[in-house]
Amino acid sequence: MAFKDTSGTIIIDAVFTDIGRQRLAKGTFQVSKFALGDDEIDYALYSAVDRWEADFDTALTASTLFEAYGNRMKNIQYGLVSYDVSSATITSTQEEEDPSHAWIEYLPVLKINNKVSTAVTTGSSGIVGDSFYYLSVNSETTQKLNTIFSTGSFKFLRSNDVDKVKVVIESGLDVIPNDASSGVSQPIDYTSREEFLTKKYLLDQYFFVFADNRFIEKSLGISKQSVFRNFPAGQAEINFESLLETIPISYENQFEHHATYLIHGVNNYISDFESVADPLPSIAYSSLAGPKGTVTAMNFIVNGELKNNSTGTRDFRYNKFGQIDQLLFDGTNKFDYIDTTAYVLGVASNARVQIPLRLIRYAGT
Numbered sequence: 001m002a003f004k005d006t007s008g009t010i011i012i013d014a015v016f017t018d019i020g021r022q023r024l025a026k027g028t029f030q031v032s033k034f035a036l037g038d039d040e041i042d043y044a045l046y047s048a049v050d051r052w053e054a055d056f057d058t059a060l061t062a063s064t065l066f067e068a069y070g071n072r073m074k075n076i077q078y079g080l081v082s083y084d085v086s087s088a089t090i091t092s093t094q095e096e097e098d099p100s101h102a103w104i105e106y107l108p109v110l111k112i113n114n115k116v117s118t119a120v121t122t123g124s125s126g127i128v129g130d131s132f133y134y135l136s137v138n139s140e141t142t143q144k145l146n147t148i149f150s151t152g153s154f155k156f157l158r159s160n161d162v163d164k165v166k167v168v169i170e171s172g173l174d175v176i177p178n179d180a181s182s183g184v185s186q187p188i189d190y191t192s193r194e195e196f197l198t199k200k201y202l203l204d205q206y207f208f209v210f211a212d213n214r215f216i217e218k219s220l221g222i223s224k225q226s227v228f229r230n231f232p233a234g235q236a237e238i239n240f241e242s243l244l245e246t247i248p249i250s251y252e253n254q255f256e257h258h259a260t261y262l263i264h265g266v267n268n269y270i271s272d273f274e275s276v277a278d279p280l281p282s283i284a285y286s287s288l289a290g291p292k293g294t295v296t297a298m299n300f301i302v303n304g305e306l307k308n309n310s311t312g313t314r315d316f317r318y319n320k321f322g323q324i325d326q327l328l329f330d331g332t333n334k335f336d337y338i339d340t341t342a343y344v345l346g347v348a349s350n351a352r353v354q355i356p357l358r359l360i361r362y363a364g365t
Helices: 018-026 085-089 092-097 139-148 190-198 316-321
Strands: 002-006 009-013 109-112 133-136 167-172 206-212 216-221 227-230 236-239 244-246 258-264 292-302 323-326 334-346 352-364
Touching (some): 109 334, 133 139, 190 292, 206 292, 244 258, 292 334, 316 323, 316 334
Parallel strands (some): 133 352
Antiparallel strands (some): 002 009, 109 167, 206 258, 216 292, 227 236
């Protein structure tokens, strides 16, 4: 359903799902809970600089709303959430001893890491200059891409070698927080991690992954023994191997044809150790500007019928959902590809990030 305020009157446009209509016909329909979302709003139109102007929010309030429709999986993709868990789970004594414990000043984000040596890069690091993360579907394609990009600057995912390159995602703050009383920027260390994330119950120890099951057969994630930390002398210990296969779980998501997977996160102990050097030590390993929470790494295994090499039969899905015989990198080598998007959601923070994937298959010359 959707509603909007027009000339002082709230207009509600409600559409029942199939289950809702069945229960209404049986006389058993009852509203027990509801959720709010604002998928239509583009907050890039909002300017904090102009917030004191009388019409600063016109671009937001005048946004066209989606028409309500009955697909129960697609009504709200980006729901509004409440972060009052910490207030509900601490005692009054704990709040008196540490008032900041229950107040959330900064919300975490999920960000794809491009600093780790095994982290995937987008096509912008190669010849094509796009924003997709490439996923090679078979060994023949992997060998061909390695030949074309012999310098190794273009790091792509491999369905046949899942530990070689991974999608590394960090959860934490992408801003440097200020002290509430002094206004001084806080160091990016274990203390700020504890203050702004751990005490707020915002550490993502698990992540949901939503991937299109028409193309993706399995998702892989890290084990709890994975390590991501650095040391004051400049060294780092980073180990995300070996990735573990996960199977779809019954948790429903709002994306059509997408299966849901649950993968582990581990503590992100990348720190500046109170250093004021320029550049800061954490910049070498982390893509987050602020305190680090957790980190995960993942890869995908594509559907077996999409893996046929150039001498085999091309699967119909390349024609139906993608492009075939494309000269993507040079004037000789042809490739088939399918573009899809995987979504990652932090279980504790509700922060999310999209992974634009291009499943690519060498098709010959």
